[in-house]
Amino acid sequence: MKKPIVVVGIGEIGSVFARGFLRSGYPVYPVTRDLDIKSVSDQLPDPELVLIAVGEADLQDVLAQIPEQWRTKVALIQNELLPADWERQGYIEPTVVSVWFEKKKGQDVKVVVPSPVYGPQAERLLEALQALDIPGVLLADKAQLLFELVRKNYYILTSNIAGLKVGGSVSECWQKHQEFARSVAGDIYQLQSWLSGEKLDHDALIDAMVVAFEGDPEHQCMGRSAPARLERALNTAAQAGIEVPVLQAIKDSLAAT
Secondary structure (H helix, E strand, C coil): CCCCEEEECCCHHHHHHHHHHHHCCCCEEEECCCCCHHHHHHHCCCCCEEEECCCHHHHHHHHHHCCHHHHHHEEECCCCCCHHHHHCCCCCCCEEECCCEECCCCCCCEECCCEEEECCCHHHHHHHHHHCCCCEEECCCHHHHHHHHHHHHHHHHHHHHHHHHHCCEHHHHHHHCHHHHHHHHHHHHHHHHHHHCCCCCHHHHHHHHHHHHHHCCCCECCCCCHHHHHHHHHHHHHHHCCCCHHHHHHHHHHHHC
């Protein structure tokens, strides 16, 4: 029998991966909010993989709780993720997947573009996705991983924050308000460069973001998390001492309405 896979957090995306692991022949052990991670690790000291599928807001607390014997097995799937998010907790090279499919309650999986995966346990994640006919792609190195993580951040932050002003779908935003969307992405570039500590290829990231827009043109820009994402972006700018005039103007206009 294959080694078990632990899934910490069984939300919509975590449940998709759990189903893929089961179809691939792995026993799956969920860790819900009611279970203590340490007690589960005592019973399962050597799993094949530990998928952290909690939301972005809970990630740091959960990473801090992961016991030493699990740390080399960790895989991450969160949005707004960058290397600093795991490095601050002492993780050196976790497995990471940039999830490009949507799963809402009562609906089937909707693929936007193939989901890139990198890290020691990448093959296990790709195996799970393949079992569900969800496309994935194996990345060659950390530079590709950083590009893909920032690409996802561009997509989420640009569409969500621009959507606070213009609403509509990602295709409408790009076709009818491209100049505005590019100006939002320009502020996002400043923040992502500071957060990653790397020189980023803004033009290539814009092109990759647009490919994702085209993968699901009717996707709505403004999700429920959009106001919180704008607030986090502005807090990051204040922390870094970076001017983000477009984002600030959006906040000011919303406050005035």
